[in-house]
Amino acid sequence: MVIVDVKNSLSFMATGAAVVVLLLLLSSACQAQLSSTFYEKTCPNALRTIRSAIRTAIARERRMAASLIRLHFHDCFVQGCDASILLDDAPSITSEKNALQNKDSARGYEVIDKAKSDMEKICPGVVSCADILAIAARDVSEYVGGPSWTVKLGRRDSTTASISLAASQLPRFTASLESLIDLFGSKGLSVRDMVALSGSHTIGQAQCVTFRNRIYSNASDIDAGFVSTRRRRCPASVGNDDGNLAALDLVTPNSFDNNYFKNLMQKKGLLESDQVLFSGGSTDIVSEYSRNPSTFKSDFATAMIKMGDIEPLTGSAGIIRRICSTVN
Ligand code: HEM
Known part of the structure; x- marks a missing residue:
């Protein structure tokens, strides 16, 4: 009798343990999902407060829209969307800020810091810096005439950064089409996503040092008139002019439209990595977007959501930083 009872209670305990394990697995699976309503109960005014900080910054300087979209991209491609790019040296x-692709180039850190300090006033310790980057990218797109989308939320912030991953995972402006496809593919993004996302070069600017080789290369995939215009403020010799800026989209540099793709078809892409999207072989997608702005915009929104999904820290992983540039 006693033996039977022991057996029963052992099997009861085993079943109980199995149920607990199952529940844990289920809950971690649920936590891994980002959700657009993540802050609905914990900070209902989060999105409105962030939007207002971002709008103030863009009203002051319109280029900031471009810089903030790029910041979210440079965050997500290094360790996932975990705000690692915002951490200072300690x-x-x-800090990833000093990687070649970011140094003296990535900008907008102070805008995110301001949005974060506004958030800490209304809901301390609740909204992550990684989510603020994702929300800012959506808000600025909308502001400059690009698409809007529902941002998925619930990312947490890293306690680490990696300058070496930043150096290897952020694309170079000299990259070939094959290496770009491989890199974006390794992040779960298709060629179509990559071409759509590159379309954010419809706004913003690049420094002479990034396109000098291209405009002095005598390459066959560059328009002669475009070359002479761009050479005016970007002389051949390395030096003081390295930082001179040129619009990535020479026709409508301040609005989010499909002119970038029209430029590529006319061999007027500013960076080598822009022009290879057309001359290197993604010709069909580039020409489709050049003809059809609404397809471009809806694909861009879809691709931004996918990019924002790259390896987020969720559940009990990571932390909510109180100041984006340092670990609590
Ligand atoms: C395909 C590979 C890509 C390469 C090689 C590349 C490279 C660059 C370079 C070299 C600049 C100019 C930086 C400077 O001169 O300081 C730039 C600017 C920019 N990039 Fe990209 N990029 C790529 C893809 C993307 C993607 C996927 C996005 C967004 C989702 C993006 C968004 C931007 C924006 C908005 C700017 C202008 C930033 C500003 O004006 O502050 N880029 N990119």
Whole structure:
């Protein structure tokens, strides 16, 4: 009799343990999902407050729209969308801000810091810096005439950064089409996503040092008139003019439209990595977007949502930083 009872209680305990394990698995699976209503109960005014900080910044300087979209991209491609790009150098951190692709180039950190300090006033310790980057990218797109989308939320912030991953995972302006396809593919993004996302070069600017080789290359995939215009403020010799800016889209530099793709078809892409999208072989997608602005915009929104989904920290992983540039 006693033996039977022991057996029963053992099997009861085993079933109980199995149920607990199952529940844990289910809950971690649920936590792994980002959700657009994540802050609905914990900070109902989060999105409105962030939007207002972002709008103030763009009203002050319109280019900031471009810089903030790029910041979210440069965050997501390094360790996932975890705000690692915002961390400053510290004893245990070598900041991604100093990687070649970011140094003296990525900008908008102070705008995110301001949005975060506004958030800390209304809901301390609730909204992550990684989510603020994702929300800002959507808000600025909408502001400059690009598409809007529902941002999925619930990302948490990293306690680490990686300058070496930043150097290897952020694309170079000299990259070939094959290497770009591989890189975006490794992040779960298709060629179509990559071409659509590159369409954010319809706004913003690039420094002479990034396109000098292209405009002095005598390459066959560059328009002669475009070359002479761009050479005016970007002389051949390396030096003081390295930082001179040129619009990535020479026709409508301040509005989010499909002119970038029209430019590529006319061999007027500013960066080598822009022009290879057309001359290197993604010709069909480029020409489709050049003819059809609404397809471009809806594909761009879809691709931004996919990009925002790259390896987020969720559940109990990571932290909510109180100041975006440092670990609590
Ligand atoms: C396909 C590979 C890409 C390469 C090689 C590349 C490279 C660059 C370079 C070199 C600049 C100019 C930086 C400077 O001169 O300081 C730039 C600017 C920019 N990039 Fe990209 N990019 C790529 C894809 C993307 C993607 C996927 C996005 C967004 C989703 C993006 C958004 C931007 C924006 C908005 C700017 C203008 C930033 C500003 O004016 O502050 N880029 N990019």
